[in-house]
Amino acid sequence: MLTSSTIEIVKSTVPVLAEHGHSITRVFYQRLFEHHPEMKHIFNQSNQKNDRQSQALATAVYAAAAHIDRLEELKPTLLPVLHKHRSLQIKPFMYNIVGTELIGAIKDVLGDAATPDIIDAWTAGYGEIANLFISLEAELYEQDEQNKAFVGYQPFLIDAITLESSDIKTFTLIPADGRPLSTYLAGQYVTVRLQAPDGLWQNRQYSLTKAADEVSYEIAVKQDGSVSRQLHNLTVGDSLLLSAPAGHFTLPDSAAPxxxxxxxxxxxxxxxxxxxxxxxxxxxxxxxxxxxxxxxxxxxxxxxx
Incomplete structure (x- = not known):
């Protein structure tokens, strides 16, 4: 539980984050990948190159600071992020790594303006934010257990490839071990994990294009990036890694048209x-x-x- 003084200090930094947030998050990613290169296997490196990831994080940090005294209000807007974190197999220990590098980035960018009081307040505030994410993501992992979904990344085989257009292919994917697939909600996606030629693992989300049938998944991939190009070069019988379906954009439970x-x-x-x-x-x-x-x-x- 945050003290009133901690909340006051964090909220007082909101104007600073509005001005320097993007610089802080860019330095954060530099620190993160320098000190923990294994984290490159989780983050979308294409979004790193075009700076989309640091911009998105800056917005998230700003929102968290502005709502630090009422974080529960952020729950509805966090759902897409929570599902993506679950699909990427984000685990609690990773939040400690991120917290250390984020606080370090705040110090690097703000310099002397990052007083001990501000750093202490942000350390406590980040801990509260991290605990919220961890608890909500734990609920998603628990739902996977209840639905008997497979754990982590599992190998799938390409059972069929359908050419839909000049740049779109549909891939039919079956579990390499022949297991029956647990059900999923129409509208959800899977995360595909492929190893790039440089050895870096890359993860991309693709919507499932058919309703659950316990036999196979289907994804339609448009060739417009490094991972999609890699997928388009695969053939029937090739293997790739998938995590269990995730996502909150699903068919409403209704009888309406x-x-x-x-x-x-x-x-x-x-x-x-x-x-x-x-x-x-x-x-x-x-x-x-x-x-x-x-x-x-x-x-x-x-x-x-």
Whole structure:
């Protein structure tokens, strides 16, 4: 539990974070990868190169500081991050590593302005934030146990590849050990882990494009990045690593008609939702702004203008 003085100090730094937050998070990632190079296997290195990750973290740190006295209010907005952390197999000990480097980055960027009181307050504040993430992510891991989902990254084999268009392929994936797959919610995604030529493990999330059937997963991959290019070069019989399905953007439990609106490859999670809704006897309408032929598996589909 944070003291009132700690909360006051952390909230007083909000204007500083607004000005220097991006610099702090850039230094944070430099420190993190220098002192813990193994963490490179978790973070998206493409987002590191285009600076998206440090910008996103700066926004998150700013929001946490502004809400440090009412962190519970952040829970709804944290759901996407929590599910992604679970899919990436983020564990409690990693928060200690991140905390050490984040506080170090604050010291590096703010210099003498980072007084002992500020550093102590931020150390306590980060601990409170980390504990919130850890407890909420523990609930997701517990749900996996209840659903008998597989643990960690497990090998899958490519059972079939369907060419959907010039730059989109659908991969049918089956467990290498032949195990039945636990159910998942339509709209969820899996994290695919591939080793790049430089030896670095890269992780990417791809929506599951069909409803759960305990036999296989299907993902549709557009070739537009290093990992997707690697996937497009694989053939039937090749192996790759997956973590269990995750994600909070799922088909609502309802008997109402299902209407989906998507653009291009953004259609993929809606395919699983549409299939599940059809199986429940619900009327389904999909509006696709840019036509892709993936939906032809379900019903006749025409592109919207």
């Amino acid at each position: 299902f209407v989906g609106l998507a653009g291009g490859i953004g259609l993929t999670p809606l395919l699983a939702m549409a299939e599940a809704a059809l199986a429940d006897g619900r009327p389904v309408t999909l509006h696709v702004a840019v036509f892709v032929c993936l939906c032809s598996r379900l019903f006749r589909c025409d592109p919207s203008p």
